Amino acid sequence: MTALRALIAVAGCLTLAACAEAPLPPPEATLDNIQAVRAGNLPPLRVGAFTAAPGKPTEMDKSVAVRAGVQPAPGGSFAKYLGDTLAADLKGAGKLDDSSTLVISGLVTETHLDSAMQSPHAALAAKFTLIRGGVTVFEKVLRVESSWDGDFMGAVAIPDAFNHYTGLFPKLAAALFADPDFQAAAHPR
């Protein structure tokens, strides 16, 4: 990162720096989230549909932009990326079952990224729904946010912002797995 900053400054002496973001690879399971699934003793789950909430701008689901940088959503949808993140964690914990009658789905209600130098921050929220055998047993909006130190150099600030934004997806998954209402609803009664 420090070396990158030096090289960017070198480039700045020659021209403006261009900002292009590589496509995001598939999400990876994290130890904290697997441990959260284990701690909640969750039964096997199927991951259902994850989409942008009705009435929200479709652009917010397709890409996020910071200054001159644009991060396209993997597979064309950040909501789907949230579902894939949940699936990665559940799979990592051995709790992903495509034939389960317990289905978690979600509507992304908020996605926000701002790289303002003084107070860069990002937020992600979704309304999660857990359905067992066709009956809704859990419905809740969960929200996570992040803030970090700003940087005036776009070529540093832009990837920083995207890293923090994409870091919200496992963070939101963690919030769901740790939610006591979700854990209670996930267990058969």
Place this chain on the structure above:
Amino acid sequence: MGGIIRLTARGAVAWIARAFVALALIGWAGTASAAMYIGAGLTEVKAEDRAVVAHPQPVQLLFVFQTKGAPNAAATKFVKQMVTDTVKASGAFSEVSDAPTSNGAILSVVINNVVAPKDMSDAEGKGVLVGATFFIAGTNVVDHYIGSVDFVGGPTSPKISKSAQQILITQIGLINSAPQNAVKVGGIKPALAALVNQIVGNPLNDVAKDPGFQMADNAGAAASTAAAAPTTAAAPPVTPTSAALTPTASPTMAPPAEEHH
């Protein structure tokens, strides 16, 4: 209005052309004059120091590369195979995979590229100097890394955590002097390979030497034996006792290399 649009379009073309030239120059500079060094305070695990694991068990490997504490998905993808190779080469596990294992053991590796604000501003100043002198004036730029290795032997096992720190020094420009307390490692790829080898290999070796890991190792071997011979007595639990827990990390600190301008 049309004139403005045409002017903007010409400006954009000129900007793109300048950007290509700059990138080409950086590419050339990276090939011709950037050299990489790694801190000399931390080395790869010597054969005689390597933990002896009597009954290696399978493990599920998780890896995240972070930049200033935030997950960096692209870097994770780039470095993951190096981490997998290092874990396999340790000999601490019979099998290393992305999928859950029968014993529920998980090894989590996090490499965090941390930066002190002073290093950032210094780096920018140095970069401007190098650029302004067209790569004649050289400098050394330091990147700091923390490698954290966490291991859980099973679903209810306590976590064993170890960590290590290391630095990479990028030397740019033509007139420069080698940094002290550092070893030259060539370009970026060999530098990253050496970094991963050291910053993952050392804490992983510490994990394998931990009494909690050894208990999980023995319990796993007993469970495997019981599974292979189901008519024998029941296997002992695979979960080590909490007395074996090593809750805190003991970082292996690498002394910072001096910078030369």
